[in-house]
Amino acid sequence: MKCREKPYSIGSIVKVKNCHQAYNLPEGLKEGMPVMVLDFDHGTVTVETDSTEVFEVNMVCVDNGKEFEFEGKWYDENHLLIKKVSGQEVFTPGMNCGSPFMQSH
Numbered sequence: 001m002k003c004r005e006k007p008y009s010i011g012s013i014v015k016v017k018n019c020h021q022a023y024n025l026p027e028g029l030k031e032g033m034p035v036m037v038l039d040f041d042h043g044t045v046t047v048e049t050d051s052t053e054v055f056e057v058n059m060v061c062v063d064n065g066k067e068f069e070f071e072g073k074w075y076d077e078n079h080l081l082i083k084k085v086s087g088q089e090v091f092t093p094g095m096n097c098g099s100p101f102m103q104s105h
Helices: 080-086 100-104
Strands: 003-005 013-016 034-041 044-048 054-058 066-070 073-076
Touching: 066 080, 073 080
Parallel strands: none
Antiparallel strands: 003 066, 013 034, 034 044, 044 054, 066 073
């Protein structure tokens, strides 16, 4: 089973994450905060909070979840089929694209 970052586009609601070793979130954004994608530009994403504050963040700080390929079709990480196939009741952060399960199926 293959894994990839879930694609997003302008207008998507995503979460932001702090990439401690490389990129910190700007002051005013908190890890896990939902934001709307407004624009993209060479490695950065312009996002807006629900209070209409606008920030520019590095694209590695944008988290839209993961998708897994099963029998030629891509499914959201929380899709019931993916949970059943992986043996997980819910997707956990430890179950990532590099896990042995994802490489062996």
